[in-house]
Amino acid sequence: MSAVLPDPADLLAALHVVRLPMRVRFRGITEREVALLHGPAGWGEFGAFPEYPDAEAAHWLAGAIEAAWIGPPPAVRARIPVNATVPAVPAEQVPQILARFPGVDTAKVKVAEPGQGLADDIARVAAVRARVPHVRVDANGGWSVSAAAAALREFGPLQYAEQPCRTVEELVALRRQVPDVPIAADESIRRAEDPLRVARAGGLDVAVVKVPPLGGMRQTLRIAEQLSGFGVPIVVSSALDTAVGMNAALAAAAALPELPLACGLATGEFFVDDLVTGRELRDGALAGAALEPEPDRLARFAAPPGRVAWWRDRVVRCTALLG
Numbered sequence: 001m002s003a004v005l006p007d008p009a010d011l012l013a014a015l016h017v018v019r020l021p022m023r024v025r026f027r028g029i030t031e032r033e034v035a036l037l038h039g040p041a042g043w044g045e046f047g048a049f050p051e052y053p054d055a056e057a058a059h060w061l062a063g064a065i066e067a068a069w070i071g072p073p074p075a076v077r078a079r080i081p082v083n084a085t086v087p088a089v090p091a092e093q094v095p096q097i098l099a100r101f102p103g104v105d106t107a108k109v110k111v112a113e114p115g116q117g118l119a120d121d122i123a124r125v126a127a128v129r130a131r132v133p134h135v136r137v138d139a140n141g142g143w144s145v146s147a148a149a150a151a152l153r154e155f156g157p158l159q160y161a162e163q164p165c166r167t168v169e170e171l172v173a174l175r176r177q178v179p180d181v182p183i184a185a186d187e188s189i190r191r192a193e194d195p196l197r198v199a200r201a202g203g204l205d206v207a208v209v210k211v212p213p214l215g216g217m218r219q220t221l222r223i224a225e226q227l228s229g230f231g232v233p234i235v236v237s238s239a240l241d242t243a244v245g246m247n248a249a250l251a252a253a254a255a256l257p258e259l260p261l262a263c264g265l266a267t268g269e270f271f272v273d274d275l276v277t278g279r280e281l282r283d284g285a286l287a288g289a290a291l292e293p294e295p296d297r298l299a300r301f302a303a304p305p306g307r308v309a310w311w312r313d314r315v316v317r318c319t320a321l322l323g
């Protein structure tokens with residue numbers, strides 16, 4: 001899967017495990033823990049979420065190895081337009097969330113959060129729409145086809161609805177039922193064995209792609225090229241990456257021949273602090289150049305020994321799968 005596969009001993013020698021506190025709960029977590037690899041080409045991030053099985057996590061490891069042992073593909077742009085990401089907060093918190101994303105013209109709003117209702121989503125989307133011209137929603141597969149069709153009629157014009165329903169079949173059915181709302185696929189690409197199945201089935205208008213689960217920057221560019229054959233544009237989005245993982249995501253976005261839509265790469269705003277200073281969101285865009293983690297921050301955010309041992313075991317198991 002990976003063009004280079006270092007020895008497990010070299011990977012373990014290159015490993016730093018860090019844990020960053022988050023400002024807001026996002027996808028159910030308040031701390032983001034990842035393993036970093038420092039290789040001959042730079043730094044890579046192995047941040048598969050802890051519950052992911054090894055077969056899935058191995059793709060993330062391949063991406064980290066690519067970043068640390070090979071480096072980024074050639075860039076065609078220096079700055080990457082990004083969207084604000086609005087977690088499933090009460091509507092009154094929307095202004096303070098959006099204040100963290102200066103100059104963006106696009107916002108993605110989380111909807112269909114377990115424990116909340118459609119009225120919460122409608123209020124949150126309205127609060128965002130009052131402040132940002134282009135609005136997307138992301139349901140993380142939380143709706144049935146009928147619930148999605150009903151909800152999408154309530155929000156007003158959307159740039160797209162991301163993963164409104166869980167399965168490819170549901171996305172296909174919904175796209176027929178609500179032809180005026182473009183449908184984007186995220187989990188149907190990221191967590192699928194065959195990331196192109198949703199495109200062949202006619203289940204999407206936009207592809208949200210995350211570099212680590214696809215196995216790295218070059219693999220993302222390959223999938224983007226294949227999707228463009230279906231007329232489907234790409235939105236590169238973060239996997240809740242630290243500043244190190246963000247290097248790879250930004251590099252992939254910087255290398256794409258076409259980038260018509262803002263990328264979901266401003267999630268660094270969700271961390272209380274990060275591994276680098278100086279990647280500033282300005283005029284709704286981030287610079288694509290790679291930044292190195294700062295040694296004092298690696299030390300400050302080092303994960304406890306038990307977690308380091310857990311990641312070391314995981315690296316060994318996933319390396320065996322890549323071989």
Ligand SMILES: O=C(O)CCC(=O)C1=CC=C[C@@H](O)[C@@H]1C(=O)O
Pocket residue numbers: 027083084085108138140186237238239240263264265267
């Ligand atoms: O796309 C964005 O605006 C930010 C990234 C983002 O929303 C996500 C990052 C990581 C995990 C996911 O649950 C979530 C998503 O579903 O897209």
Ligand SMILES: [Mg+2]
Pocket residue numbers: 138140162163186187208
């Ligand atoms: Mg999503």
